[in-house]
Amino acid sequence: MTFVQNLTFFVLAAFVGYEIITKIPTNLHTPLMSGANAISGITLIGSVVVAGSGSTTLATGLGFLAVVMATVNVVGGYLVTNSMLDQFRSSDDRKRGGGD
Amino acid sequence: MAAILGGLPSSVLAFVYLVAGVLFIQGLRDMTHPRTAPRGNLISAGGMALAVGLTVLVTDILSPVLLFAGLLVGAAIGVWLAVTVETTEMPQLVGLFNGFGGGASALVAGAELIDMFGAGSFQAGVTATAALAGIIGSVTFWGSMVAAGKLHGVVNDSAVRYDGEQAVKALFLVVAVLAGINLAVRPNLLGAVPLAGWVPSYWVLVAAASILGVLLVIPIGGADMPVVIALLNSYSGLAAATTGFVLDNSVLIIAGTLVGASGLILTIIMCESMNRSLANVFFGGIGEASGGDDEEMADIYEGNITSTSPEEVEMILDVADRVVIVPGYGMAVAQAQHAVAELAELLEENGVDVEFGIHPVAGRMPGHMNVLLAEADVPYEQLRDLEEINPTFSQTDVVIVIGANDVVNPSANTADSGPIAGMPVLNVGEARTVIVNKRSLSPGFSGVPNPLFAQDNTNMLFGDGKETMQALVNLYKENH
Numbered sequence: 105m106t107f108v109q110n111l112t113f114f115v116l117a118a119f120v121g122y123e124i125i126t127k128i129p130t131n132l133h134t135p136l137m138s139g140a141n142a143i144s145g146i147t148l149i150g151s152v153v154v155a156g157s158g159s160t161t162l163a164t165g166l167g168f169l170a171v172v173m174a175t176v177n178v179v180g181g182y183l184v185t186n187s188m189l190d191q192f193r194s195s196d197d198r199k200r201g202g203g204d
Numbered sequence: 205m206a207a208i209l210g211g212l213p214s215s216v217l218a219f220v221y222l223v224a225g226v227l228f229i230q231g232l233r234d235m236t237h238p239r240t241a242p243r244g245n246l247i248s249a250g251g252m253a254l255a256v257g258l259t260v261l262v263t264d265i266l267s268p269v270l271l272f273a274g275l276l277v278g279a280a281i282g283v284w285l286a287v288t289v290e291t292t293e294m295p296q297l298v299g300l301f302n303g304f305g306g307g308a309s310a311l312v313a314g315a316e317l318i319d320m321f322g323a324g325s326f327q328a329g330v331t332a333t334a335a336l337a338g339i340i341g342s343v344t345f346w347g348s349m350v351a352a353g354k355l356h357g358v359v360n361d362s363a364v365r366y367d368g369e370q371a372v373k374a375l376f377l378v379v380a381v382l383a384g385i386n387l388a389v390r391p392n393l394l395g396a397v398p399l400a401g402w403v404p405s406y407w408v409l410v411a412a413a414s415i416l417g418v419l420l421v422i423p424i425g426g427a428d429m430p431v432v433i434a435l436l437n438s439y440s441g442l443a444a445a446t447t448g449f450v451l452d453n454s455v456l457i458i459a460g461t462l463v464g465a466s467g468l469i470l471t472i473i474m475c476e477s478m479n480r481s482l483a484n485v486f487f488g489g490i491g492e493a494s495g496g497d498d499e500e501m502a503d504i505y506e507g508n509i510t511s512t513s514p515e516e517v518e519m520i521l522d523v524a525d526r527v528v529i530v531p532g533y534g535m536a537v538a539q540a541q542h543a544v545a546e547l548a549e550l551l552e553e554n555g556v557d558v559e560f561g562i563h564p565v566a567g568r569m570p571g572h573m574n575v576l577l578a579e580a581d582v583p584y585e586q587l588r589d590l591e592e593i594n595p596t597f598s599q600t601d602v603v604i605v606i607g608a609n610d611v612v613n614p615s616a617n618t619a620d621s622g623p624i625a626g627m628p629v630l631n632v633g634e635a636r637t638v639i640v641n642k643r644s645l646s647p648g649f650s651g652v653p654n655p656l657f658a659q660d661n662t663n664m665l666f667g668d669g670k671e672t673m674q675a676l677v678n679l680y681k682e683n684h
Contacts, residue, residue: 107329110449113457120229121465127236130564130589133470133571136235137437138298139245140466143228144305144437146252146459147444149259150451151308154315155274156265159322162402164267166315168274174308175278176285177301178256182249183286184297188575189245192238195583 135188142181148174209261220258221455227251228459232466238584255455291579292536295568299352299433302440306344309443310410313337313450317387317403333449335384338406339413341443346417348436354421355429355568363425370487376416383409420486427533427610427649429568431474431485438467470570477564477590479616479626505645508658512665514672517604517639518679520663524601526557528593530630531573532566534607534642538669544606545580546677554684559586561593561603561630563611590628597634605632605640607669609648614656623650638662641672 128136151174155167228251234244265271289297313334320326353359387405424432441463448456475482548558562573574587605612610624612632619625632638633656
């Protein structure tokens with residue numbers, strides 16, 4: 105039963121994702137990609153669970169490595185997206201000399 | 205260390221995961237406009253902090269030092285990479301981050317299997333999804349490493365092809381799938397041998413999928429990287445979603461699927477922009493180093509090339525009312541974006557209508573040119589995509605093509621066959637005058653000669669992008 109529940113999440117999220125992402129302009133495709141990529145670092149939750157509660161040294165070690173990789177993905181991903189988006193400005197911003 | 209909020213009912217945790225999922229969705233919705241996008245990124249980051257923070261609090265942590273060390277090390281590396289990156293290195297950094305997400309998912313699935321072995325019970329559905337997470341995650345990690353290596357110039361970025369290539373790839377896929385089936389059907393098969401606690405069939409699967417990931421991306425040339433990066437982006441999401449199935453975790457499934465959908469849509473857009481199928485990009489072999497076509501090129505170009513100088517171009521621009529600038533990967537390589545932006549600003553100040561025509565696959569990742577020009581302070585209103593800009597070329601006085609080739613090749617509209625036949629291109633030849641800034645007449649990634657260069661209204665401005673544009677800017681300043 106849980107598999108079907110999980111499948112429900114999967115299918116509904118796929119539709120929501122499709123509806124939103126087709127509306128994003130080409131201008132923002134790079135920030136979209138790096139921002140979405142940061143979201144995929146959600147796997148950090150899984151890493152935390154196995155690193156924290158691994159019952160064997162091996163599982164804990166793998167979990168540690170996974171935590172490092174996923175955290176790089178999350179922290180780096182959001183920061184890079186943020187600095188990229190900061191550079192997008194309209195002609196109004198430029199006239200005001202603002203943005204920086 | 206027992207969980208700080210160990211007594212928290214699981215329904216509360218599930219509810220918080222739902223909130224995090226909603227924040228991710230809202231974050232992506234805000235990405236639909238440059239003005240709201242920074243807020244969207246913060247909302248999405250908030251969702252992440254919420255989900256991860258609560259997970260840390262409710263989990264029984266047997267080795268807290270290790271966990272927090274991992275978080276600190278990862279955060280430090282992430283900050284360092286994000287702060288030191290140059291805008292021109294963005295494609296490889298995005299590729300690298302993709303890989304880390306995928307790799308983490310594969311490791312989590314492996315660690316979970318090892319824990320299950322220790323506990324003595326495997327559930328069939330879980331082992332099957334773990335196998336899937338292992339394959340997708342490993343392919344994503346190694347594929348991304350190769351892609352990032354190619355983009356960074358440490359791996360040969362031309363298309364590397366060899367005989368029997370498809371058979372070799374198929375072999376490793378079959379090995380990975382067989383190991384996965386074995387894992388799903390008989391996870392305890394090797395239960396009696398030493399090291400069985402490692403769940404060896406999973407690591408056979410990971411090894412085979414890792415090699416497959418390398419082999420899939422090695423043969424793909426530089427200009428096809430936008431497709432590869434977008435697809436790997438999708439895979440990193442799918443890896444997280446399948447890990448969510450393994451751990452029975454709703455927010456992993458929701459977030460992972462959103463990313464999977466996003467990457468897939470970008471992949472499809474990139475493929476359509478080249479009029480090629482995904483299979484063709486991965487297995488088609490465009491961009492191989494080819495020695496042919498020299499004669500054909502000589503025929504087209506012989507006696508038809510007009511070359512020009514910055515002085516002449518400055519005079520042409522002096523009488524123009526509308527100028528469109530078409531950038532390509534060459535602009536990124538030459539780091540000419542600031543000079544180009546300065547030229548555009550100068551023209552605007554003198555009453556010239558300036559716009560940028562941006563082809564979807566110009567550069568090495570989706571939206572690459574937009575990010576470079578944004579960095580150089582070009583307002584996003586001036587950036588036009590292919591559908592918007594194409595009808596305006598016939599009313600344009602001057603088009604300046606800088607470092608682009610295949611995306612402005614008119615033969616894509618007329619050729620019946622060949623690597624770029626049917627690819628939507630920017631019809632810059634319809635403008636009154638076309639200035640093409642390029643180092644030489646060498647063909648683009650497709651290897652197809654470009655008849656645009658030989659057109660009567662085309663003037664070739666040979667030279668390095670940055671130097672030439674800077675020369676043009678200086679001349680224009682002197683005379684205005």
